[in-house]
Amino acid sequence: EAGVAQSPRYKIIEKRQSVAFWCNPISGHATLYWYQQILGQGPKLLIQFQNNGVVDDSQLPKDRFSAERLKGVDSTLKIQPAKLEDSAVYLCASSSGLAEQETQYFGPGTRLLVL
Amino acid sequence: GENVEQHPSTLSVQEGDSAVIKCTYSDSASNYFPWYKQELGKGPQLIIDIRSNVGEKKDQRIAVTLNKTAKHFSLHITETQPEDSAVYFCAASKTNVGNEKLTFGTGTRLTIIP
Numbered sequence: 001e002a003g004v005a006q007s008p009r010y011k012i013i014e015k016r017q018s019v020a021f022w023c024n025p026i027s028g029h030a031t032l033y034w035y036q037q038i039l040g041q042g043p044k045l046l047i048q049f050q051n052n053g054v055v056d057d058s059q060l061p062k063d064r065f066s067a068e069r070l071k072g073v074d075s076t077l078k079i080q081p082a083k084l085e086d087s088a089v090y091l092c093a094s095s096s097g098l099a100e101q102e103t104q105y106f107g108p109g110t111r112l113l114v115l
Numbered sequence: 116g117e118n119v120e121q122h123p124s125t126l127s128v129q130e131g132d133s134a135v136i137k138c139t140y141s142d143s144a145s146n147y148f149p150w151y152k153q154e155l156g157k158g159p160q161l162i163i164d165i166r167s168n169v170g171e172k173k174d175q176r177i178a179v180t181l182n183k184t185a186k187h188f189s190l191h192i193t194e195t196q197p198e199d200s201a202v203y204f205c206a207a208s209k210t211n212v213g214n215e216k217l218t219f220g221t222g223t224r225l226t227i228i229p
Contacts, residue, residue: 004158031215042121042204042219043159056216091158095215102147102208102215106158 002026004107006092012113018080021110025073025094031055032069033104034077035091043091049075050097082114117142119207121220129228134195136223138205139187145207147215148188150179153202153222162203163190166210192225200227 005024013019025032030051035043046065048056051072060067064083069075079086089111093104118141128134140148146167151159165172165179165188172179176195181188192199202224206217 040222042119042206042221043217044219045216048216093158102210103149103161103164104215104217106151106160108156108158 004092004094004105006090006107006110008110009108010111010113012115013082014115015084016081018078019082019112020076020078021090021092021112023075023077023092023107025075025092026105028096029094029105030072030097031095032075033093033095034067034075035093035106037089037091037109039088046077046090079112082112084114087112087114117145117207117209117218119205119218119220121205121223123223124221125224125226127226127228128195130195130197132195134190134192134199134225136190136203136205136225137187138189138207138220139185140207140218141186142207142209143183143186144209147208147210148179148181149206149217150177150190151204151206151219153204155201159204195227197227197229200225 032049034046037043046060047067049069052069067077089109091109093106095104121138149164152162153159176193178191202222205220208217
């Protein structure tokens with residue numbers, strides 16, 4: 001079974017530029033998550049999708065971050081404009097969305113450095 | 116919302132010894148507690164999880180215990196090996212279908228000394 005795929009793996013941009021990350025979840029997984037992991041901290045949920053609907057985006061800075069999940073499969077996370085404090089690893093995870101199958105499987109992450 | 120605290124932040128043990136990492140959570144409604152291992156440059160990988168209707172779970176050298184009354188759970192690794200060196204995260208969530216938001220602890224950097 002293929003895992004969660006993310007691209008790019010690394011990105012360096014200057015502040016005020018825009019950037020986009022892509023995630024392809026495990027096939028058949030209904031729930032998709034984007035996390036932000038700042039160096040030395042645990043992952044923090046940014047947004048959760050169930051199929052193509054948003055379940056929780058309470059921690060997403062909506063003035064600069066946006067996310068979509070096209071057709072309930074792939075997802076993109078965008079930052080526009082980026083700030084220095086956005087430097088972090090952006091992790092995508094997916095789960096089946098079924099009862100008693102809560103396990104979230106994480107991708108390798110995209111490491112963003114904002115200069 | 117949920118708050119998860121994790122201790123210690125760093126832990127060094129001799130190869131072959133045991134390692135214990137402890138977490139506490141604040142929301143008594145949380146009922147699912149996974150542990151993740153994160154190696155350098157990789158995403159977190161689930162190593163073991165426990166649900167609130169179970170007090171202990173074991174998988175080879177790894178075990179997790181849960182005390183619902185005290186709202187804390189612990190990861191135990193026995194007979195540690197160099198490949199156990201990584202950052203370990205605990206997490207907690209309330210598992211209603213479609214609402215499995217995980218709140219993570221701050222991580223423990225485990226170093227196994229050969």
